Amino acid sequence: MKTLLYVDCCIRREQSRTRLLAEAFLKNLPEGWRVETVTLMDEPLLPLMEGGFLQRDELLTRGDLHHRRFDYAWQFQKADAILIAAPFYDLSIPALLKVYIENVSVDGITFLCDEKGLRGACRAGSMTFLTSRGGFYDGSPEEMGSRYMEAMCTFFGTGVYRCVAADGVDMDPAKTPAILADACERAAQAAQML
Ligand SMILES: Cc1cc2nc3c(=O)[nH]c(=O)nc-3n(C[C@H](O)[C@H](O)[C@H](O)COP(=O)(O)O)c2cc1C
Known part of the structure; x- marks a missing residue:
């Protein structure tokens, strides 16, 4: 398995349109996959600052990579594939997802930095990013959500990067259902590529 x-x-939980894409993806998983979910809205995630920053530094200096604060990083490192669903906020990803990324970015767990250089250390063969955006940003230089996640995929060494986006969901309410249906179809196809 x-x-x-x-x-x-999907910060708005049941109200979230991005969540529809995630549901389509998860419903279409090929045989042989089990899902481990981390719901960021329910996690005690903190950004790097003050005592938490110092604690992390001390643990890394001692080489103590099995402290419980690194559990998110080990879980991420061990997964065979990564699926991330998040809406587009302020031209990028929500701060909550960035805080999670701060928590999983640990030298010696998810990436390595030594005399051989900087390289990813994750096992995953792919990272799929699902998102929905109020406006139309496909290919735009102002889109810094998916582009950032693609860079993080390279950083972590999480294999192939795929993004499925529902663009323009807040522009014309009459068109939103069709936009979402199309994106859900593409999310279902992305699941088959695992
Ligand atoms: C705080 C916030 C920031 C947003 N920033 C942008 C933005 O920069 N560009 C854009 O096109 N839409 C923006 N939106 C609209 C969302 O991307 C859009 O409504 C998305 O579908 C929300 O996803 P959800 O339904 O999963 O919550 C923003 C919405 C919120 C709440």
């Missing part, structure tokens, strides 16, 4: 780590950052 392979493990798909599903990072749920």
Whole structure:
């Protein structure tokens, strides 16, 4: 059995359109996959600052990589595939997802930095990013959500990067259902590529 780590950052939960894409993806998983979900809205995640920053530094200096604060990083490192769902906020990803990324970015767990250079250390063969955006940003230089996640995929060494986006969901309410239906179809296809 392979493990798909599903990072749920659909902040509006049941109201979230991004969540529809995630549901379509998860419903279409090929045989042989189990899902491990981390719902970021329910996690005690903190940004790097003050005592938490110092504690992390001390643990890394001592080489103590098995402290419980690194559990998110080990879970991420061990997954066979990564699925992340998050809406588009302020031209990028929500701060909550960025805080999670701060927590999983640990030298010696998810990436390595030594005399051989900087390289990813994750096992996953792919990272799929699902998102929905109020406006139309496909290919735009102002789109810094998916582009950032693609860079993080390279950083972590999480294999192939795929993004499925529902663009323009807040522009014309009459067109939103069709936009979402199309994106859900593409999310279902992305699941088959695992
Ligand atoms: C705080 C916030 C920031 C947003 N920033 C942008 C933005 O920069 N560009 C854009 O096109 N839409 C923006 N939106 C609209 C969302 O991307 C859009 O409504 C998305 O579908 C929300 O996803 P959800 O339904 O999963 O919550 C923003 C919405 C919120 C709440």
